[in-house]
Amino acid sequence: MPELYFSYFTEVEEHFQRARGTGLFLMSPLDWALVEAWKNSGIPLEAVLRGIDAAFEKWRARPSRARTQMVNSIAYCTQAVATEAQAMAEGTPASAAREKPAAPFPIEDVRAHIERNAEALRKAGHADLADSLAALNLEDLYLDLEQLEQRLTALEEKLIARLRASATDDWLFEARRSLEAQLKAYRGKMSADQIAMLERQFLDRRLLDAAGLPRLSLFYLGLL
Secondary structure, X not given: OOOOHHHHHHHHHHHHHHHHOOOOOOOOHHHHHHHHHHHHOOOOHHHHHHHHHHHHHHHHOOOHHHOOOOOOOHHHHHHHHHHHHHHHHHHOOOOOOOOOOOOOOOHHHHHHHHHHHHHHHHHOOOHHHHHHHXXXXXXXHOOOHHHHHHHHHHHXXXXXXXXXXXXXXXXXXXXXXXXXXXXXXXXXXXXXXXXXXXXXXXXXXXXHHHHOOOOOOHHHHHHO
């Protein structure tokens, strides 16, 4: 299965819903942060989907009395995803050629995404970042979406750094406490590095949400 980078979130959410057997599931802030951490650390989409399946197979193999509570978070699948990612890494030659995927959306959609985000940044007082976003040579960068994504990510990181620097100690404390409350049941399933990355992604998302600012990455274009 080719990795559909820009549909990573959607693929994971829909696959989890199918594995869970209900369409009522909605990803929590912790789930979004965890999936983003997997994406940013280079875990293939296929490894995540396989891990979800493996986690639910293990859950359903339990005696019925041990399945009194439904799986309510993608974090439940963390260990299984790590296992599948390791298996894929060990079974795939480092020199294996990867076919360059076709653009997953038309240039008009990319342009609208960039223009909409530039306007939001300008209204929020980040005119310099809005100017940098609007100045991107989309006609050239559309031919290399990886480079475009890198530029958008660099601008987003600069924006988040500003928001983090201006956040109060009380706000950061409450955000971390919220994360800890959600993560408590799954902490034993994650390594220290995984927890650190998840914490960063979670706080980044909370900072942007609190400021009413969008994610700049093309990854979020398909989530509108």
